Amino acid sequence: MRMAKRPVRRVGVVGMGYVGIPSAVLFAASGAFSEVIGLQRDSPSSGYKIAMLNRGENPLKGVEPDLGELLAKVVAAGTFRCSPDFSLVSGLDAVTLAIQTPFRNPADLVPDFTPLHEGLASVGEHLSKGTLVVIESTVTPGTTGGTARKILEKASGLVAGRDFALAHAPERVMAGRLIRNIREHDRVVGGIDSASTERAAELYRTVLTKGRILPMTVVAAEVEKTAENALRDLQIAAANQLALYCEAMGVNFYDVRAGVASLKEEGVTRGILYPGAGVGGHCLPKDSYHLERGVKELGKKLRNEHKKELRNELGKELNFQNDISSLFLLARQINDFMPKHMYRLTLDGLGRAGKEVKNSRVAVLGWAFLQNSDDTRNTPSEPYRKLLKRDGADVPVHDPYVDQYRNIQISHKLKEVVFGADVIAILTPHKQYRRLVPAKLKVWTGKERPVIVDGRNVVDPDAFIREGFVYKGIGRGDRNLHPLA
Numbered sequence: 001m002r003m004a005k006r007p008v009r010r011v012g013v014v015g016m017g018y019v020g021i022p023s024a025v026l027f028a029a030s031g032a033f034s035e036v037i038g039l040q041r042d043s044p045s046s047g048y049k050i051a052m053l054n055r056g057e058n059p060l061k062g063v064e065p066d067l068g069e070l071l072a073k074v075v076a077a078g079t080f081r082c083s084p085d086f087s088l089v090s091g092l093d094a095v096t097l098a099i100q101t102p103f104r105n106p107a108d109l110v111p112d113f114t115p116l117h118e119g120l121a122s123v124g125e126h127l128s129k130g131t132l133v134v135i136e137s138t139v140t141p142g143t144t145g146g147t148a149r150k151i152l153e154k155a156s157g158l159v160a161g162r163d164f165a166l167a168h169a170p171e172r173v174m175a176g177r178l179i180r181n182i183r184e185h186d187r188v189v190g191g192i193d194s195a196s197t198e199r200a201a202e203l204y205r206t207v208l209t210k211g212r213i214l215p216m217t218v219v220a221a222e223v224e225k226t227a228e229n230a231l232r233d234l235q236i237a238a239a240n241q242l243a244l245y246c247e248a249m250g251v252n253f254y255d256v257r258a259g260v261a262s263l264k265e266e267g268v269t270r271g272i273l274y275p276g277a278g279v280g281g282h283c284l285p286k287d288s289y290h291l292e293r294g295v296k297e298l299g300k301k302l303r304n305e306h307k308k309e310l311r312n313e314l315g316k317e318l319n320f321q322n323d324i325s326s327l328f329l330l331a332r333q334i335n336d337f338m339p340k341h342m343y344r345l346t347l348d349g350l351g352r353a354g355k356e357v358k359n360s361r362v363a364v365l366g367w368a369f370l371q372n373s374d375d376t377r378n379t380p381s382e383p384y385r386k387l388l389k390r391d392g393a394d395v396p397v398h399d400p401y402v403d404q405y406r407n408i409q410i411s412h413k414l415k416e417v418v419f420g421a422d423v424i425a426i427l428t429p430h431k432q433y434r435r436l437v438p439a440k441l442k443v444w445t446g447k448e449r450p451v452i453v454d455g456r457n458v459v460d461p462d463a464f465i466r467e468g469f470v471y472k473g474i475g476r477g478d479r480n481l482h483p484l485a
Ligand code: SAJ
Pocket: 171, 172, 173, 174, 175, 228, 229, 232, 236, 273, 274, 275, 276, 277, 278, 279, 280, 281, 282, 283, 284, 369, 370, 371
């Protein structure tokens, strides 16, 4: 029986975060809907957003072009409001969920799906027939049609596909470009059946300007999202490995990079990215593990479901999962090695300056995982600092955008952090660090032979070497063994 297909007039967005807020605002501003409701749990960490949003104030930090005025407009027009009352779901035609799935703790690389599961249960509790449910969060392939579907069906007593539509439309937004990304990126949309795919496509078409819909199955959509980040992580790992090789062979990685990147013509390109002190953030460090979990869990499920078709297979011994390790997991290991390599360069630099690491003072410049941002999730600066603290170094931290991070004091005063430092280590390419003046820094350190370790290729090695610094830089095999001035 085909589901009663109501036109979508009232939309709910669950999770007023950096994905949900722009998504809800764009739905409300599209003019295609009579009402958009932002559903936000009144939790200690995020409940404050409800009142702010209803005043038309944007609770997100950082500069987000267009978001502020669009929000004010749709609140004033009464087409958008925020509420903690999930019973409102019963009157909605479509509900999207944009709840993040962070690591429970980075050590075990397992995502914490609890917030998403709670959001799904709250939606399920009030779900009415004919509603479209869309998951925007990044999930392990198999989740939407598996765990998520079960939670929704159990909480609602309805059947997905028959009574309500269910799809995955992964978010692809970058801080600082939220509105533009949602409007202009192509939108992958995958439903548990073709009707769900089509209904989700209709929903997202209302906010696209340049972007177009890429319809596919729900699992393909889940694989696409995790793969787009696993492949970026892989590209970065390739640049990191090549940079380590260049250091070992006394070569400037950036000369090699320029050559490789120059090779482009019809159908020929090289996506060479940049090496660095590590890969942080809320996407790349975890999405490869989502993909790996998906292929294991879904692979097994698919084989169990197709036992009959597979009964006479001849090639089972040649199963890739027994014979080769994952390139994506290897890429994760290479990228997670880079903070350790920064530590190695620091120790080498101290050695050349005739110093020990114990009781040395290593000034960390940059705590955010991304340039010109205050986002510290999975920052590579943390493992780097831990290694030095373990060796008895004093490791003060400077970051112009970050105010605090757990129990670590973060200073906005560069002179205070660099004062008396044996080493200055650049972990994040904040624009301020491109203008560092060697002579001034040397005076602040008060050291005859200070060390500079550049993890993001933001300073000119020769300017520091001339001032008497010991220089070390990732990928700078041409300078890392320089004669002391
Ligand atoms: N990084 C490198 N070398 C590079 C690029 C990045 O070491 O060449 C490091 C950065 O320093 C950072 C980490 O990788 O620590 C992640 O950087 P990122 O530029 O990928 O920023 P993210 O994590 O915000 O990635 C987001 C992702 N967007 C979504 O998941 C929706 C990613 O898919 C996008 O490709 C990326 O933005 C983007 O292209 O802006």
